[in-house]
Amino acid sequence: MKKSILLLVFLILFVGNSGVEGAEWQGTDIYSETAIQYSTAEQFEAKTGKTIDQYNEAPEFAEMVKQGELPPIEQRLPDNPVVIEPAENIGLYGGTLKRVWKGPSDRWGVRKLFGERFVTGAPDRRVHPNVAESWEIVDQGKTYIFHLRKGLKWSDGHPVTADDAMFWWEVRNDKELDGIFGPPKSDFYINDQLCEWKKIDDYTFSVSFVAPHATFLEFIASEGKARMIMPKHYMEKFYPRYTPLKEVNKIVQKEGHDDWKKLMEAKWSWPDMNPNRPTITAWIPANEPSESFFIMKRNPYYWKIDSAGNQLPYIEKIAHEQVTDKEIMTMRVISGEVDFQNRHMSFDNYPLYMENREKGNYRVMNIPDIKLGESKTVIFINLNIQDQVKAEIFNNDQFRKALSLGINREVIIGMFFFGQAIPFQAAFPAETPFYDQEWAQAYIDYDPERANQMLDQIGLKWGDNKYRQYPDGSTLTVSIELTDGKDVNIYELVKDNWKDIGVNLQINTPERSLREERTEHGNFELAAWSFDTSDRPDLLGKHWSVSKNESGVHWGPLYNKWYRTGGKDGVEPPAEIARLNQIYMQLKSTPDFDQRKELMQEVIDFHKEHIFMIGMAGIPSDSTNSPGSIVIVDERLRNVKPWPIVGVLSRGAGISMIQQFYFEP
Amino acid sequence: MLNYIIKRFIYMIPTLLLISLVVFIVIQLPPGDWLTAYVASLRESGDEIDPITVELLRERYGFNQPFFTKYLNWISGVLQGDFGYSFGWRKPVGELIWDRLGLTLVVSVSTLLFTWIVSFAIGLYSATHQYSFGDYLATFLGFIGLATPNFMLALILMYLAYKYFGLSVSGLFSIQYAMAPWSWAKFVDLLKHLWIPIIVIGTAGTASLIRVLRANLLDELGKPYVVTARAKGLSYLRLLFKYPVRIALIPFVSTVGWTFAGLISGSVITGIVLNLPTTGPMLLQALKTQDMYLAGSFLLFLSIITVIGTLVSDLLLAIIDPRIRYE
Numbered sequence A: 001m002k003k004s005i006l007l008l009v010f011l012i013l014f015v016g017n018s019g020v021e022g023a024e025w026q027g028t029d030i031y032s033e034t035a036i037q038y039s040t041a042e043q044f045e046a047k048t049g050k051t052i053d054q055y056n057e058a059p060e061f062a063e064m065v066k067q068g069e070l071p072p073i074e075q076r077l078p079d080n081p082v083v084i085e086p087a088e089n090i091g092l093y094g095g096t097l098k099r100v101w102k103g104p105s106d107r108w109g110v111r112k113l114f115g116e117r118f119v120t121g122a123p124d125r126r127v128h129p130n131v132a133e134s135w136e137i138v139d140q141g142k143t144y145i146f147h148l149r150k151g152l153k154w155s156d157g158h159p160v161t162a163d164d165a166m167f168w169w170e171v172r173n174d175k176e177l178d179g180i181f182g183p184p185k186s187d188f189y190i191n192d193q194l195c196e197w198k199k200i201d202d203y204t205f206s207v208s209f210v211a212p213h214a215t216f217l218e219f220i221a222s223e224g225k226a227r228m229i230m231p232k233h234y235m236e237k238f239y240p241r242y243t244p245l246k247e248v249n250k251i252v253q254k255e256g257h258d259d260w261k262k263l264m265e266a267k268w269s270w271p272d273m274n275p276n277r278p279t280i281t282a283w284i285p286a287n288e289p290s291e292s293f294f295i296m297k298r299n300p301y302y303w304k305i306d307s308a309g310n311q312l313p314y315i316e317k318i319a320h321e322q323v324t325d326k327e328i329m330t331m332r333v334i335s336g337e338v339d340f341q342n343r344h345m346s347f348d349n350y351p352l353y354m355e356n357r358e359k360g361n362y363r364v365m366n367i368p369d370i371k372l373g374e375s376k377t378v379i380f381i382n383l384n385i386q387d388q389v390k391a392e393i394f395n396n397d398q399f400r401k402a403l404s405l406g407i408n409r410e411v412i413i414g415m416f417f418f419g420q421a422i423p424f425q426a427a428f429p430a431e432t433p434f435y436d437q438e439w440a441q442a443y444i445d446y447d448p449e450r451a452n453q454m455l456d457q458i459g460l461k462w463g464d465n466k467y468r469q470y471p472d473g474s475t476l477t478v479s480i481e482l483t484d485g486k487d488v489n490i491y492e493l494v495k496d497n498w499k500d501i502g503v504n505l506q507i508n509t510p511e512r513s514l515r516e517e518r519t520e521h522g523n524f525e526l527a528a529w530s531f532d533t534s535d536r537p538d539l540l541g542k543h544w545s546v547s548k549n550e551s552g553v554h555w556g557p558l559y560n561k562w563y564r565t566g567g568k569d570g571v572e573p574p575a576e577i578a579r580l581n582q583i584y585m586q587l588k589s590t591p592d593f594d595q596r597k598e599l600m601q602e603v604i605d606f607h608k609e610h611i612f613m614i615g616m617a618g619i620p621s622d623s624t625n626s627p628g629s630i631v632i633v634d635e636r637l638r639n640v641k642p643w644p645i646v647g648v649l650s651r652g653a654g655i656s657m658i659q660q661f662y663f664e665p
Numbered sequence B: 001m002l003n004y005i006i007k008r009f010i011y012m013i014p015t016l017l018l019i020s021l022v023v024f025i026v027i028q029l030p031p032g033d034w035l036t037a038y039v040a041s042l043r044e045s046g047d048e049i050d051p052i053t054v055e056l057l058r059e060r061y062g063f064n065q066p067f068f069t070k071y072l073n074w075i076s077g078v079l080q081g082d083f084g085y086s087f088g089w090r091k092p093v094g095e096l097i098w099d100r101l102g103l104t105l106v107v108s109v110s111t112l113l114f115t116w117i118v119s120f121a122i123g124l125y126s127a128t129h130q131y132s133f134g135d136y137l138a139t140f141l142g143f144i145g146l147a148t149p150n151f152m153l154a155l156i157l158m159y160l161a162y163k164y165f166g167l168s169v170s171g172l173f174s175i176q177y178a179m180a181p182w183s184w185a186k187f188v189d190l191l192k193h194l195w196i197p198i199i200v201i202g203t204a205g206t207a208s209l210i211r212v213l214r215a216n217l218l219d220e221l222g223k224p225y226v227v228t229a230r231a232k233g234l235s236y237l238r239l240l241f242k243y244p245v246r247i248a249l250i251p252f253v254s255t256v257g258w259t260f261a262g263l264i265s266g267s268v269i270t271g272i273v274l275n276l277p278t279t280g281p282m283l284l285q286a287l288k289t290q291d292m293y294l295a296g297s298f299l300l301f302l303s304i305i306t307v308i309g310t311l312v313s314d315l316l317l318a319i320i321d322p323r324i325r326y327e
Helices: A006-013 A041-048 A059-066 A104-114 A162-173 A216-221 A232-238 A245-255 A260-268 A326-334 A347-355 A388-394 A397-405 A409-416 A448-457 A488-499 A512-521 A557-564 A575-588 A593-610 A652-656 B002-027 B034-044 B051-061 B067-079 B093-128 B133-147 B150-165 B184-221 B224-231 B236-242 B244-248 B250-254 B256-265 B268-273 B279-288 B292-320
Strands: A036-038 A082-085 A096-101 A119-121 A127-129 A132-138 A143-148 A196-201 A204-208 A283-285 A293-298 A304-306 A317-322 A362-368 A378-381 A477-481 A504-508 A526-529 A628-634
Touching (some): A036 A041, A041 A082, A096 A104, A104 A652, A127 A132, A127 A216, A162 A196, A232 A245, A232 A260, A326 A347, A347 A362, A378 A397, A388 A397, A397 A448, A488 A504, A512 B034, A575 A593, B002 B067, B002 B292, B034 B051, B067 B292, B093 B184, B093 B279, B093 B292, B133 B184, B150 B184, B150 B268, B184 B244, B184 B250, B236 B244, B244 B250, B268 B279, B279 B292
Parallel strands (some): A082 A304, A096 A317, A477 A504, A477 A526
Antiparallel strands (some): A119 A127, A132 A143, A196 A204, A293 A317, A362 A628, A378 A526
């Protein structure tokens, strides 16, 4: 990335570090041009020397205040509103932002765009205050004390307090509500002991673990993992612990639910089942999400302001048009009917988007993405394959390495990524602190000769039909599972390549749920997926471990099942693979970054040696033009800047802070 | 006649029950269930779901129950007017389909009228002007319409509209009217959008009806009673409408039964391509995601419409064709 602007790097790195203790070790230095969020006006003033004298609000709210329908702006904002310094300019109020979605089942798209996290990640990969104004980590990292933003209000005007946090935790721990709200995610446990929550005062609560929890903040900053607050004043009306069951049942009957649990779920599910539930997001639903245009309007109680004191968001309405077909989405884009869209845009259509950008009056941003857009270019080899003959070969390191050497990556990259990617093993990407060059380049040269030698060595003899044979005399055929037939052409090339080393590749494109079913039961040979470990592979065990918190581990589906079922089902992993899980557990309680790096190095060394996953391409670390995540931005839309690579803490499109976008008239 | 109708309605009950059973079996034939499809789609877009949560959900939604328990629960609900719950939309099925059925009926009925009017006029012309230029032209266009898949026609129309007018013509309403209450302007807006699906869905049906009408009419026109009537001095038009057309109309009426269901389900792909808020796209999505109660209820509805449509067409036939007896 552009490291030249050191001053800004410096600035961003120190934004919002109030009370950040023991969590100052994250990530590489990343420069970003996106808007900057300051936790309080005080911090903003201290950092920039500018001051905020007064608050302003959108014209429709000013009118409502005049009519007496809304309290004045000073009473709606918290004591310390969050200050966002816009990416370019102070914006103008108004306008409707149009985007497409697939309907209520696509609600994650809305949340990713402007959902508010309790604490939040930023382009610098650090955790910053958001709903929580600050926090303290005490007792050697065992206890986290969170300070809520005094005067922060739900969209119905009711204050957000520590009771809302305690209520969230209570509901999550109610056994009767398991499967709806609970049980708490594994990150609320350390050494199998659940953490303890305590209300300290109206705006303060603490979470205590039996041992230090190193990545608790990162966990709550990650997408959709823990929102930490629930509007008690609203939800308690449907909860028999707070409202007599008779009263609750009246509502249950009136609204036609089966019981109070279903009612709780319906009332909480936002926006699809209950668009009216109080929230703290910048926009709130104005109609039913199942309509063909789902409209969201500004939240009068939104708690962030720009650097001139204007209450955000600038844009008045967001209209999500329901479009079920991807091609129609493309059509909407090229005819200029979409103002801002990241979700559902695909890199394959890059040339098409570019060609029509003037006609459609939009520009195209390309955010580098570890997953190379949507392509699934990593081959996972199933070590748990049931066929004994095949299992023996698949578990042979040399076999897998030979397969890797037998792929001509340059050709694939030239043809499918417009030459913009580089050959890359299925390794942690260059953007993470855990990048290991040796792993990234292990067995990625196209060397069929060496591959053939290796296959000869493990005794796979050539048969009469131009392919090698398994030890039992059958043709050396391996089949790969693709999803929905998307990357078939990439694998056609691999098939040609592997023919030269005597391996017969068969390409299968099972329907999605069938594939899911086969993955679950380990009933496949090879699977194509992406190595989407994201920017912080140490936070999740994704793809590198078979931990019980993961699913769809394609190289060891039955090892994974063994952990998930507590040893009842699946296959017990050998010690070296079990060690990966130990590391995963250990990482949770290791705050020291050097130690974490050491642990991760062990993981890296293990995978480097065994190559369970064969990668094809990766993104170059110094390029802003690699295959990635496409963003369509209307030409009139301002304050939109490309953001650094997609990752766990960096929240994708949400990090560009859509709250501070505005339309140039 | 009343007896006949009642009898037919009674026969419908076992037919529909049988259909519902078959439908329910077929929906559950693919491996996995709604949750597997859901997990797969989440994973596809890079989102994750806890394996423990999946198990709890499976339990709660009752996917683990044996087939007949699920079926009995659903069908007994249906009999009481409760069509079950859509997992994908997280809403009761009943709430979901009525909205869409309304707009679907608007599209279907207008398409049906379009089909009938156009094919009646053209078919009549073709038959009475056999082997003329107009007949050849109508035949030519008719065959193209018959041979072109609907969605292809939709794509071509959309492409042309985009290329020359810079519009993406799809959906049924513009954004400013979608939310507004019904008004004259909204109705005009609907008409502006409606013509494309009508033409697209209507063409194939029109073409075949033109051919049928033309052939039937030609058969009739050569019959001795027509010649006799002409010889006796009956005016041509009066003769034409009084006898041959009436007989040639029989196929129009006898197709009502399946036309209705066909218009609702047959427009699935067109509905998706044109992004219509009708039942088609929802049905396909439900089938793809194994949203079993939603899909099941939809298919059941289509069956009911087909069965009733058949009855209606039988009754109409009896009215226009005096040779038919209620036996």
